Amino acid sequence: MSDYNAIREECLAANLALPKTGLVDLTFGNVSVADPERRVFAIKPSGVDYTELTAADMVILDFDGNTVEGDLRPSSDTPTHRCLFLNFPGIRSVVHTHSRSAVAFAQAGVDLPCFGTTHCDYFHGPVPVTRGMTPEEVGGDYEWETGQVIVERFKAAEIDPLNVPAVLVRNHGPFAWGPSGAKAVETAQALEIVADMAIKTLAVNPSAPQAPEHLLNKHFFRKHGPGAYYGQPKTSQS
Amino acid sequence: MSDYNAIREECLAANLALPKTGLVDLTFGNVSVADPERRVFAIKPSGVDYTELTAADMVILDFDGNTVEGDLRPSSDTPTHRCLFLNFPGIRSVVHTHSRSAVAFAQAGVDLPCFGTTHCDYFHGPVPVTRGMTPEEVGGDYEWETGQVIVERFKAAEIDPLNVPAVLVRNHGPFAWGPSGAKAVETAQALEIVADMAIKTLAVNPSAPQAPEHLLNKHFFRKHGPGAYYGQPKTSQS
Amino acid sequence: MSDYNAIREECLAANLALPKTGLVDLTFGNVSVADPERRVFAIKPSGVDYTELTAADMVILDFDGNTVEGDLRPSSDTPTHRCLFLNFPGIRSVVHTHSRSAVAFAQAGVDLPCFGTTHCDYFHGPVPVTRGMTPEEVGGDYEWETGQVIVERFKAAEIDPLNVPAVLVRNHGPFAWGPSGAKAVETAQALEIVADMAIKTLAVNPSAPQAPEHLLNKHFFRKHGPGAYYGQPKTSQS
Amino acid sequence: MSDYNAIREECLAANLALPKTGLVDLTFGNVSVADPERRVFAIKPSGVDYTELTAADMVILDFDGNTVEGDLRPSSDTPTHRCLFLNFPGIRSVVHTHSRSAVAFAQAGVDLPCFGTTHCDYFHGPVPVTRGMTPEEVGGDYEWETGQVIVERFKAAEIDPLNVPAVLVRNHGPFAWGPSGAKAVETAQALEIVADMAIKTLAVNPSAPQAPEHLLNKHFFRKHGPGAYYGQPKTSQS
Numbered sequence A, B, C, D: 001m002s003d004y005n006a007i008r009e010e011c012l013a014a015n016l017a018l019p020k021t022g023l024v025d026l027t028f029g030n031v032s033v034a035d036p037e038r039r040v041f042a043i044k045p046s047g048v049d050y051t052e053l054t055a056a057d058m059v060i061l062d063f064d065g066n067t068v069e070g071d072l073r074p075s076s077d078t079p080t081h082r083c084l085f086l087n088f089p090g091i092r093s094v095v096h097t098h099s100r101s102a103v104a105f106a107q108a109g110v111d112l113p114c115f116g117t118t119h120c121d122y123f124h125g126p127v128p129v130t131r132g133m134t135p136e137e138v139g140g141d142y143e144w145e146t147g148q149v150i151v152e153r154f155k156a157a158e159i160d161p162l163n164v165p166a167v168l169v170r171n172h173g174p175f176a177w178g179p180s181g182a183k184a185v186e187t188a189q190a191l192e193i194v195a196d197m198a199i200k201t202l203a204v205n206p207s208a209p210q211a212p213e214h215l216l217n218k219h220f221f222r223k224h225g226p227g228a229y230y231g232q233p234k235t236s237q238s
Helices: A005-020 A078-087 A100-108 A135-139 A142-156 A181-204 A213-223 B005-020 B078-087 B100-108 B135-139 B142-156 B181-204 B213-223 C005-020 C078-087 C100-108 C135-139 C142-156 C181-204 C213-223 D005-020 D078-087 D100-108 D135-139 D142-156 D181-204 D213-223
Strands: A029-035 A040-043 A059-062 A067-069 A093-097 A166-169 A173-178 B029-035 B040-043 B059-062 B067-069 B093-097 B166-169 B173-178 C029-035 C040-043 C059-062 C067-069 C093-097 C166-169 C173-178 D029-035 D040-043 D059-062 D067-069 D093-097 D166-169 D173-178
Touching: A005 A029, A005 A040, A005 A093, A005 A181, A029 A078, A029 A181, A040 A078, A059 A078, A078 A093, A078 A142, A078 A173, A093 A181, A100 A166, A100 A173, A100 A181, A100 B181, A135 A142, A135 B213, A142 A166, A166 A181, A173 A181, A181 B181, A181 D100, A181 D181, A213 D135, B005 B029, B005 B040, B005 B093, B005 B181, B029 B078, B029 B181, B040 B078, B059 B078, B078 B093, B078 B142, B078 B173, B093 B181, B100 B166, B100 B173, B100 B181, B100 C181, B135 B142, B135 C213, B142 B166, B166 B181, B173 B181, B181 C181, C005 C029, C005 C040, C005 C093, C005 C181, C029 C078, C029 C181, C040 C078, C059 C078, C078 C093, C078 C142, C078 C173, C093 C181, C100 C166, C100 C173, C100 C181, C100 D181, C135 C142, C135 D213, C142 C166, C166 C181, C173 C181, C181 D181, D005 D029, D005 D040, D005 D093, D005 D181, D029 D078, D029 D181, D040 D078, D059 D078, D078 D093, D078 D142, D078 D173, D093 D181, D100 D166, D100 D173, D100 D181, D135 D142, D142 D166, D166 D181, D173 D181
Parallel strands: none
Antiparallel strands: A029 A040, A029 A093, A040 A059, A059 A067, A093 A173, A166 A173, B029 B040, B029 B093, B040 B059, B059 B067, B093 B173, B166 B173, C029 C040, C029 C093, C040 C059, C059 C067, C093 C173, C166 C173, D029 D040, D029 D093, D040 D059, D059 D067, D093 D173, D166 D173
16 A cells, blocks of 8 residues: 555545545545645545545655656546645645535526634635636636636735635636645535525525624634634643 | 346336435425337336336337336326337436426526536526427327427427437426436436536526536537547446 | 223324424414214314324214313314314314415415415315404304314305315414325325425416316315325226 | 533533534534532543543633633533523523534525524524624634624624524634523534525525514413423323
């Protein structure tokens, strides 16, 4: 198996956790986990059923896109994952799903608004939708270009991918990321929850305003950064 | 049991898979599997509970509608299935359900739009709704005529049933088809998923545009036809 | 236990089947089963948890409302059930739930439209909503008067309760009925399914037309009455 | 463990019941149970997984906010719970969730209308939304101020918290309360059910009127207060 066992195992665990979240229909969904210092990542093989996955099935690629280990073809979305690892320093895992409510915003071409504290706890502002891709981009290295339009979207609006750890690819669906496979899966789950809440919110009030800036800051930084006070302090836990 | 065991077993397996997909309420749903070379097909008997079905219960009919084997009355939708086998060469299995979101488009009389890649992966364009049936058609050989309006809809719009393997019968519900019982059930499942996504998409943006043609072609042909590169190549799998 | 064991057992079975349908939230829901020839019926006791019910708990009342057997107080909705048994000859069981989509139409004050064949298979036309009850009716013998407005609604519009075996009590919820406890529960389930489909249909097309009369007749009478051809004929089943 | 075992155990049981209701996504949700005579309450520790909770983990605080017993940090929402115990005499338990349909009304900034008897059975009138909190309130003792805006809302509109045992905190979510942990959890569940029904009701009829006053009074007081006749009388039960 090699010395990539740690990311293989973390990648397998995250891929197996995904269907249990209810985010996955049929086989839509994959998770990658990187070792950024060694510039490699593990990813789910393409079109293999979740029930049959083993750590040995995970494909290991380097950040230039070369397969380092693995007999199976990696997920067709692999170049998108690689593009995010290269451009969003500080992330270690990427999750892609077709979860239904997040897809609805991606298909509607509407940024997911920040309507309340559930959203604020995970995302410091709306989750953006990418622009439509050109025929050239789709006809070229499509999955790599998908990553490029994500990066473009964050750069153009000066969004920090560590503060808004998800995106909606137009006419496609969500990608989420984080510091570990488990956390990236949790973020993908939170994204679907707040998207569902947002659809219901719009059903009650089509012109519902977003949460005010001071509430957004309060909730996001209550859980993130040096001022966080949610959960147990590191020293008090056994 | 006879020499129709292969299609009996495949038909039973597909009928038993159907309730597990969540597509079936009460007893609405049936699957047929054909042996096109011998011009026969197996189909679920009418009004028998899924929990009691056996391979021996499957009714075998020929393409002219005569019962070849079986003591039970075949599904009341049998003539619709037969009409599709006769008119859509290349298909081997037909699935009928009343899955709720697909029914919503059928009842709304609205073609299911292609809003994104989940749809494109299964259907090369919108899933069409048939026209309303006349009193004569409904009062005559109703289930056969149901098949006829499906065929008419595909012919009139020059839709290839192998590229758009499903239809919405107006004021009724979906039929899906494919090269095997398992694949036809999967397509019926995908249809319900994309219909649910479409309802949510319209809730977010009632004037959401469809996915552009180049994205549709890319995704459909990424999974279908000679240029497909999704999943594992045949030679690399054990 | 007495000689009312048959309706006790049927009533218990139907009450236990109800929560398994997903129609019941908390403790909203009850079923009664009558022996019309002896003019008595069994009904669930009030506020007893489904998990603890026994046949002996069922309360037996006569059609005049007197308790014939049973130590527990019958369901507070008992007078509504009694009113339906007295006025709708031919029914043997009444089911009351607060199933969510049916409640939505009751609360919206909108008759449940007949949008398609799933509806036609169970109900020969829209499922009607009753008028609002007056302060006098609500302040008087409320549950009996609830039955009276149901009966009034069917008589005024000349709806045959055997052809449309359900109603939506305004600002309250659905009652369904049938020839047996099992069939009445199935009808309550079908009502919720078609109400859910109708909400989704209206989401896709707010001005969706109802199914044409000839389709309604075809589907209803395909399953009901002397011309029925759905399911297995009585003689061919073992 | 001390002499607070009774509220520890009741608090644990209610916290464990919460995820089973389907109201909890991820770790959003907490329950407290008070002993008002001794002016103390037990509450869930912050950010601890439901599957690992024990009675010993419950944190005991007094009504002034001092920790009386417990090594873990209490839920970050603790000051909100404390504020409600101080201002709403007669309640013994507070439940906070992010249940999705109730959150939708909180995010939409719309009081949850009383559309029917399911609502009337639990809440004597609409469930109110609080006003938006100022930057000073959010930047100050945020969770305490959250309690203050709830109290302000009930006082300003002269709503009796025992008759309307829940609130929707704007851009946040619901709090419910009651005489015991079990009853408060049941009320949180009823709130989500009626919020879901209300969203569906508005989908069918955006201008649906609320239930009339006489129906509201009838249903609420059928279950509450000296005239109640729902369930079994105390004396008839073993």
